Amino acid sequence: MPVWLRERSWRQTLSAVYLSLPLRGARATPGSIFCSEQYLKVSIPPFLFEAILFAPIDDTNSTAKIGNGNIFFTLYKKEPAMWDSLTLANADKEKLQYLRENAVLKAHEKAKEETEAKKITKQEHKNYALEATMKLEEAERKRIEDLKEKERQKVAKELELWKNQQKDADEYKSIQKRGELHQEIEPLKERKKETKNKTRIPNEGTSKTKLKTTKGCHGSCSMFSQNLKEEQLPAPRSAATIKVNFTPRVFPTALRESRIAEEEEWLHKQAEAQRVINSDLSELEDLKEDEKNPDWLKDKGNKMFAMGNYLGAVNAYNLAVRLNNKLPLLYLNRAACHLKLRNLHKAVEDSSKALELLTPPVPDNENARVKAHVRRGTAFCQLELYTEGLQDYEAALKINPKNKNIEKDAEKIRHLIQGTVQSS
Amino acid sequence: LAGAGAERPQVVSHVQQELNYTVFDCKWVPRSARLLCLGSAARGTGLVQLYELHGARLELLREIEKSKPIKCGTFGATSLQQRYLATGDFDGNLNIWNLEAPEIPVYSVKGHKEIINSIDGVGGLGIGEGAPEIVTGSRDGTVKVWDPRQKDTPVANMEPVQGESKRDCWTVAFGNAYNQEERVVCAGYDNGDIKLFDLKTMSLRWETNIKNGVCSVEFDRKDINMNKLVATTLEGKFHVFDMRTQHPTKGFASVSEKAQKSTIWQVRHLPQNRDVFMTSGGSGSLHLWKYEYPAQRSKKDSEGSEMGVAGSVSLLQNVTLSTQPISSLDWSPDKKGLCVCGAFDQTVRVLIVTKLNKI
Numbered sequence: 001m002p003v004w005l006r007e008r009s010w011r012q013t014l015s016a017v018y019l020s021l022p023l024r025g026a027r028a029t030p031g032s033i034f035c036s037e038q039y040l041k042v043s044i045p046p047f048l049f050e051a052i053l054f055a056p057i058d059d060t061n062s063t064a065k066i067g068n069g070n071i072f073f074t075l076y077k078k079e080p081a082m083w084d085s086l087t088l089a090n091a092d093k094e095k096l097q098y099l100r101e102n103a104v105l106k107a108h109e110k111a112k113e114e115t116e117a118k119k120i121t122k123q124e125h126k127n128y129a130l131e132a133t134m135k136l137e138e139a140e141r142k143r144i145e146d147l148k149e150k151e152r153q154k155v156a157k158e159l160e161l162w163k164n165q166q167k168d169a170d171e172y173k174s175i176q177k178r179g180e181l182h183q184e185i186e187p188l189k190e191r192k193k194e195t196k197n198k199t200r201i202p203n204e205g206t207s208k209t210k211l212k213t214t215k216g217c218h219g220s221c222s223m224f225s226q227n228l229k230e231e232q233l234p235a236p237r238s239a240a241t242i243k244v245n246f247t248p249r250v251f252p253t254a255l256r257e258s259r260i261a262e263e264e265e266w267l268h269k270q271a272e273a274q275r276v277i278n279s280d281l282s283e284l285e286d287l288k289e290d291e292k293n294p295d296w297l298k299d300k301g302n303k304m305f306a307m308g309n310y311l312g313a314v315n316a317y318n319l320a321v322r323l324n325n326k327l328p329l330l331y332l333n334r335a336a337c338h339l340k341l342r343n344l345h346k347a348v349e350d351s352s353k354a355l356e357l358l359t360p361p362v363p364d365n366e367n368a369r370v371k372a373h374v375r376r377g378t379a380f381c382q383l384e385l386y387t388e389g390l391q392d393y394e395a396a397l398k399i400n401p402k403n404k405n406i407e408k409d410a411e412k413i414r415h416l417i418q419g420t421v422q423s424s
Numbered sequence: 425l426a427g428a429g430a431e432r433p434q435v436v437s438h439v440q441q442e443l444n445y446t447v448f449d450c451k452w453v454p455r456s457a458r459l460l461c462l463g464s465a466a467r468g469t470g471l472v473q474l475y476e477l478h479g480a481r482l483e484l485l486r487e488i489e490k491s492k493p494i495k496c497g498t499f500g501a502t503s504l505q506q507r508y509l510a511t512g513d514f515d516g517n518l519n520i521w522n523l524e525a526p527e528i529p530v531y532s533v534k535g536h537k538e539i540i541n542s543i544d545g546v547g548g549l550g551i552g553e554g555a556p557e558i559v560t561g562s563r564d565g566t567v568k569v570w571d572p573r574q575k576d577t578p579v580a581n582m583e584p585v586q587g588e589s590k591r592d593c594w595t596v597a598f599g600n601a602y603n604q605e606e607r608v609v610c611a612g613y614d615n616g617d618i619k620l621f622d623l624k625t626m627s628l629r630w631e632t633n634i635k636n637g638v639c640s641v642e643f644d645r646k647d648i649n650m651n652k653l654v655a656t657t658l659e660g661k662f663h664v665f666d667m668r669t670q671h672p673t674k675g676f677a678s679v680s681e682k683a684q685k686s687t688i689w690q691v692r693h694l695p696q697n698r699d700v701f702m703t704s705g706g707s708g709s710l711h712l713w714k715y716e717y718p719a720q721r722s723k724k725d726s727e728g729s730e731m732g733v734a735g736s737v738s739l740l741q742n743v744t745l746s747t748q749p750i751s752s753l754d755w756s757p758d759k760k761g762l763c764v765c766g767a768f769d770q771t772v773r774v775l776i777v778t779k780l781n782k783i
Contacts, residue, residue, distance in 0.1 A: 148434075148436065151434060151436055155436055155438070159438070159477065159776070162457070162758070163457040166455065169455070170456070233547075233554075234604050235555070236555060236571035236573050236579055237557075237571065237579035237580060239577055239579050239580065240580055240581075241580070241581040241582070241583060242581070242582045242583075242628060243582075243583065244582055244583065244584055244585070245584070245588060246588060246589070246615060246617055
């Protein structure tokens, strides 16, 4: 139950009502006052004061002053008239209720209107600010444009001046040239005239020769001046050729020619090859762990090759191939063994197989490819298929042009071929 | 960067001329306000157009059409009176034209098997001494030096060794022509090779590889003891080499700068100030640079041999004129700051760079 505040004192003038409400210690805030046209409420829990005013007031302009333990209201009447009392005397409950609700509604509407109005003004302010900044920027831009334009005009004027200077200079030069030419022609003409007079050629002849001489004069004049110039210049250089080498393509090359794709393919293939195990387990069960590893077998084979045990090496490689037939190096080394054993056809086969597996051709597997070509070439030559052999040697040279041995051998084969061609 | 009120040089666009053909090269006619545009028409023929600067526009004085598209041209080897134009075309022909009588060339030779990418001339225009010579660099990997007085055969030929795969030569430049005998040719190739050929001793004097294809090389002056060489490459880099001191193994000292994200098509030094140069880029932009020399241009290395010290490069101004690459650039030798550039958007622009006196 709220505690009603009943003590209040009021006085009035024709246009305003002054209401003083003591608060009895309660602290009032602006939020505790609610006022509409005909309804006034002060609520400071637990205290409550409400009044249905005698006549409507202008609640927007009315004020309330909080201080000194009381609230002092200054209410401006809508219609200037003297009130009989502050509140409506015969206010029954329903009317009270109705008025209250009305008041609340009205207050709400007012609040809404106020916020609307605020929004609109805010918007207007924003627009104004925007326009102002735009104007400023526009001004700045224009200033810069003007400066640039001035520069441009200044420069254009200078250009015109310079151009006219050039024209004048040109004309002057051409006049000078003509003058010089005349000067050169004059003495020559006189000399020619003298010779003509001396020879006494008949009239027709004279006219013809006259024409000729003048033409020839002109020609000789220009040649004359040019000859002078040419003597000042050195003679054309004696022709010579300089041979150049270009930087070899090292990976990574000029990025446009990067071989990244191929390198990747090669690495991928190698990785795959390592993983392949085409083993026939039944036969190989009695082999030791080591002997099932193709790399270990390859090493064994290499050692045996180095010691000269070619058959043993071949056996090792054979077993390794049975375990993993995707390793190009196995075929490569086996080819070398076959060469030593003079199994030339087998050597060719193995080298070919190695080359097949050594695709795509990348700098990584250069050495291996060179070896494969050389071995196959050697086998061909020993089979007296010299042209095929030479082809392989040249392929090897192409991959590695700096190897002197391959070059020498290639030369030898070429000679051999030429020798056989000549003899046959 | 482009402060209008600052004391930096400004690049002012004076005239813009739309063309109806692809322009590959543009050159000022010496001692005049006329310029030439060389290029390729849509129907596959070559075009030479002569324009004159009239106020704020270009007036077409003459148009010459030839059978093959023209890639490059130079006035470098001709005298001031004759002003003959030497051109290289898409078919590998080197021709020298008298623009007053352009029906028949004054000199013509099928110098190369493939397109002539770049041409330079020296010994003419009253600059320097020695015989007038023209150098051409072609896609067939060879660089040939011609003397207009000798028909059909070049006076020097720089070609790949027999059997070697060839690299396209993209650019050539003369330099070191300070007396009658001395001369060098610098050539840049598409794999990043730069080679310096000495024509007096007929040998390769220096070579290096700067990784990316070399689009343009130029000495700061052709007619002095070689001082600086600028080489521009793909991917927006350029190198400035100090050519005064050659180390026996390390070659020439250099400083490099990455200017733009795209190819730098051309470098051109200002004829009136050899430390200022402009680079043109694939993004349609122009950058104006200034080179500053170091306190000491050479120093001794650990073994006592002299090696050069490179200086530094600073950007004076940059401007974007087009969306297409600016493939050709030429400063006027007569008016400081006047330059012409041609871009692949079929436009040729005359620009004026101001405040160059204050650098």
